[in-house]
Amino acid sequence: MEKYTIIKLNKRFEEYAYQQDGIEYWLARELQELLEYTQWRNFENVIAKAKIACEKSGNAISDHFADVSKKVQLGSGAIKEIPDFMLTRYACYLIAQNGDPKKEQIAFAQSYFAIQTRKQELLEERIQLMERLQAREKLAATETELSKNIYERGVDNSGFARIRSKGDWAMFGGHNTSDMKRKLGIKANRPLADFLPTITITAKQLATEITNFNVKKNDLKGERNITNEHIKNNDDVRSLLGKSGIKPEELPAEEDIKKLERRVKSLDKQIAKKNLKGKNDTDNEQ
Template structure:
């Protein structure tokens, strides 16, 4: 027991050795967050956990952005394949653009031009470059279904294929809305062209 005097008061304090205690990472975090930050060790631990938390947030954000880029790449591949299938069945590039636009109207309940305006997408840029991941995947799923059904049902000509694509987009929309997701209400994301992954 140590006796110390400060300002006329007598204080008793005791020191004894204790065994090392191993804590989980979360327990260390709680001790640091609830400790006295005036103590150097606690201030260091609080700073460490703040940095680690931010680092984890950045990694998570990068993974989300990477998934969106992958979904956009997949949609471009699906649409390229679909365009080839449709060309073999009497649909030219202009017809494909009309079919794709009518699919957007069925999926989003507004045509591509209106949706671009609502989301602030420049007229010269593809809509999908600004869509969130779920909307990109919805467009991709509907386009995949159209590609499969055009071949399985042996469809030819713009009207028959257009009807098929609209039906597929309506089916995808119904599935989303049934789960409480209204694709036209989801805000735009950053231009995907600004996301560069090395």
């Protein structure tokens, strides 16, 4: 496909895009025109195949193919409503994948929507990874604050480790830190929190934050008093999780935080490359 054709098609596809509530979409009747399908019934067959592919991929059809209608004027002057669809980028990608690749417009659309869809997938994956990374960083900061806080009240590093393990004992229904490491297959020299799901990390952080607050507020001193406070707070947060049917000790281990950090860096490079490609494509149009 010639460079001029690619630039022209790219511009046309962008011009036909709409925005609603921050979501980009295309109208099926207009995509039919872009892909040069002369008969709506033939294009409807392609849409039907795309819907099946959408469902098989585990996505809700209604999230990507929204039924709408549009009014058109007939030759007689009468107004008639005809069916249409609002299509997400992913829906357009599936339609292109089920179209005739021998058609120039289809071949372009397959690459165009594949790139855009993959970029969106990368962004969504990065956001999910960052949520867990940020939760872990917040827990580490809160635990560091607690360590400093209780050191001023007569508790050394060994005492802090015991307090934290007792907190885990309450959070994980009678399993202390060492128990949970064995249960999840985590090496003894690695932090338990590096392998916990975001919900559990957040729960531990909340309990630790409450302990910090109450230790200062009530001027608690000594390992026993602070341990009792930390057990109570972890037990309270565990009870809150239980109301939603969540038992922290039954949740499986997740990917090592260290590997997660490397994955985020890798994703950042991929996203940067796609952003650079998009910028270069725009520059070439000008």
